[in-house]
Structures are given as structure tokens and as C-alpha cells.
Amino acid sequence: MTVTRLGSGGPWEQRYGYSRVVRAGDRAWTAGCTSTVDGRVTHVGDPAAQTAQALRTGLAALAEVGAEPGDVVRTRMYVTDRLYADEVGRAHNAVFGAVRPAATLVVVAGLLDPEHLVEVELEAYLGDR
Secondary structure: OOEEEEOOOOOOHHHHOOOOEEEEOOEEEEOOEOOEEOOEEOOOOOHHHHHHHHHHHHHHHHHHOOOOHHHEEEEEEEEOOHHHHHHHHHHHHHHHOOOOOEEEEEEOOOOOOOOOOEEEEEEEEOOOO
16 A cells, blocks of 8 residues: 655644645545644634635645545544634535535644634545545
8 A cells, every 4th residue: 555645844744743644545634734824824813714724725735645525534623612613614514515524523722823723634535546
């Protein structure tokens, strides 16, 4: 089985020793994706916009290993306040409503950067591709 590991150049990947996306055979996983773009947190204070950005980041990483949005079979969303759940869920639905992957939404005490309100992880199944 071939394993492909790709980084995005994000600020924590090299420091903490992880890949943005890993593909092993017919499966692919992203690391936790946030609204950090070019080393800076975007959409500060807006959980829906942070979710949308985090999903774009995750889907872009999956695309680098041949996965499409319809290949996503599982998502995990971490939010820093339960009050964000509806906004985050609606942003998830805007991207995955037709796909309907298995999903988990968890309230956590905090994320690495205090301006991050949301972090997401994506898993894809690529079948014979």
C-alpha cells in the first residue's frame, strides 16, 4: 500500500511533526483544519465563517491526494462554545448537505490559538481511485 503525506506549510506542521493530509490506499484523512490562512487567523469572532474556511482548507488538502467532497465519509467538528453549534452545523450542511457524511460535533475547552472557535477533521474513502 502506498502512503502519501503532504503538508501545507502551516505554522504548526513542522514544529509539531504532522501532515496536513495523509492518504493510505483508498482512505485519506486531514489533520485538524482551522481558519488560519497564511499564518493568520481569519474571520475572528465568526464561527460560521471559520467553519467554512476550515472546510475549504480540508477539502483543498483532500483534493491534493485525489479526493472530492463526495468522497468524504466522516467529519469531526470541535467548537469552543456550545452556542456555536447551530452556526457551525449550518456551515457544515452548506458544504456536505447532499453528501451527508457521518459527523461528530464536540464542545472543547479551547483550541491552540484563542481566536480559533472551530476546528474540523475530514476523512474520505476513494474506492478504486
